[in-house]
Amino acid sequence: MQRIEADVLIPGRGTPIDDGCVLIDHTTITYAGSIEEAPASPSATVTRVPAVMPGMWDCHTHFTGLTTPNIDEAPRIPHVLAGVRSARDAEAALSAGFTSLREAGGYGVFLARAVAEGTVVGPNIYAAGSILSTTGGHGDLHSYPLDWVLDYETSGGWLSICDGVAECLKATRKQLRRNAKVIKVCASGGVMSEIDDPVHQQFSAEELRAIVEEAARAERVVMAHCHGTPGIKAALDAGVSTIEHGTYLDEETAAQMKEQEAILVPTRFIVERLLAGGRESGMPEYAYRKLVEIGDRHMQAISLAHEVGVTIALGTDIATSGADSAVPWGANGEEVIYLERAGLSPLEIIETATANGPATLGPQAPNSGRLAAGFDADIIAVCANPLDDIALLADPTNIVKVWKGGSLVKGS
Numbered sequence: 001m002q003r004i005e006a007d008v009l010i011p012g013r014g015t016p017i018d019d020g021c022v023l024i025d026h027t028t029i030t031y032a033g034s035i036e037e038a039p040a041s042p043s044a045t046v047t048r049v050p051a052v053m054p055g056m057w058d059c060h061t062h063f064t065g066l067t068t069p070n071i072d073e074a075p076r077i078p079h080v081l082a083g084v085r086s087a088r089d090a091e092a093a094l095s096a097g098f099t100s101l102r103e104a105g106g107y108g109v110f111l112a113r114a115v116a117e118g119t120v121v122g123p124n125i126y127a128a129g130s131i132l133s134t135t136g137g138h139g140d141l142h143s144y145p146l147d148w149v150l151d152y153e154t155s156g157g158w159l160s161i162c163d164g165v166a167e168c169l170k171a172t173r174k175q176l177r178r179n180a181k182v183i184k185v186c187a188s189g190g191v192m193s194e195i196d197d198p199v200h201q202q203f204s205a206e207e208l209r210a211i212v213e214e215a216a217r218a219e220r221v222v223m224a225h226c227h228g229t230p231g232i233k234a235a236l237d238a239g240v241s242t243i244e245h246g247t248y249l250d251e252e253t254a255a256q257m258k259e260q261e262a263i264l265v266p267t268r269f270i271v272e273r274l275l276a277g278g279r280e281s282g283m284p285e286y287a288y289r290k291l292v293e294i295g296d297r298h299m300q301a302i303s304l305a306h307e308v309g310v311t312i313a314l315g316t317d318i319a320t321s322g323a324d325s326a327v328p329w330g331a332n333g334e335e336v337i338y339l340e341r342a343g344l345s346p347l348e349i350i351e352t353a354t355a356n357g358p359a360t361l362g363p364q365a366p367n368s369g370r371l372a373a374g375f376d377a378d379i380i381a382v383c384a385n386p387l388d389d390i391a392l393l394a395d396p397t398n399i400v401k402v403w404k405g406g407s408l409v410k411g412s
């Protein structure tokens with residue numbers, strides 16, 4: 001039995017408690033509340049910390065082993081090299097206070113196994129496998145012969161091109177075969193891809209519906225990369241559970257999201273980081289131009305979603321390895337700064353970073369993201385109260401302790 005006592009306990013959802021206490025039995029929280037009302041635990045190891053809250057969730061990440069923000073480089077990175085780099089990335093995320101990750105395409109399906117079996121130290125990983133994209137879509141590499149891109153997936157890469165209902169079904173099943181916990185589709189063009197327009201819809205209504213239905217038969221939900229409004233609308237009509245980026249969200253689609261209880265994962269981090277230093281880090285010029293085009297509108301979309309009451313879950317789109325790279329693992333917490341700029345309160349931001357995370361997995365959601373009896377003991381301690389200064393969560397050095405499944409993995 002372990003007992004964590006804190007000046008402030010932030011439960012993830014609900015009201016913070018001064019002089020709070022969390023009791024852990026093996027891997028599970030058995031009590032979270034005031035010290036005053038806590039059950040006696042004479043045999044427990046007691047840890048005293050300034051602030052305690054649930055371990056955070058980053059709901060949009062990519063384990064790629066890329067060192068530059070240029071997706072065209074992906075096939076040139078040997079899988080083993082990417083795997084080794086990704087192992088270190090996973091450790092960096094855990095040390096930053098992120099005990100769970102949803103991965104939106106990359107090597108996460110494989111790394112999840114290494115973490116689960118204890119081979120490497122890292123967060124729980126819920127991964128999509130390959131990104132599903134149309135020919136010429138956001139997940140295609142437009143400058144290469146198409147056969148090369150198709151071969152990349154066959155040889156273990158993480159981009160899957162599919163067209164028509166039959167191929168979409170097969171592509172979905174191939175990800176399930178890799179034990180994907182969520183399916184990722186590109187329902188609009190993107191920024192990092194060369195030719196396509198972020199505003200244009202990708203995949204037809206029929207294709208999107210086929211993917212959502214196939215995923216649902218395996219109790220998985222679909223996450224849809226969308227910038228343009230037509231793609232957002234088509235993805236929602238098809239029944240996807242989360243909209244990623246959501247740049248051209250408007251009043252109508254925001255209302256539809258709220259109605260369907262779809263979740264927005266905005267990923268402002270990558271927009272800010274690449275606008276500031278993307279070109280210096282090897283981002284292609286075509287991608288930079290597209291990013292400038294969507295930059296302001298993307299921030300407005302986050303504010304609109306918040307005003308309308310759409311559920312938001314924290315995501316970064318972190319995708320590069322190496323602390324000095326453009327969008328590095330370990331900087332996951334920086335997203336809180338941008339969510340605050342979009343108008344969320346510190347308490348709301350913590351909910352997006354914790355309790356809202358598991359819901360992005362639908363039926364695959366673990367009992368995580370909250371400090372409450374019966375939940376997984378994924379817990380972090382912060383050097384001071386993040387409700388007074390949310391930016392504390394942006395710097396891993398402020399995350400003084402991390403427990404994952406009841407085991408102290410940082411700050412012993």
Ligand SMILES: [Zn+2]
Pocket residue numbers: 060061062104317
């Ligand atoms: Zn992404």
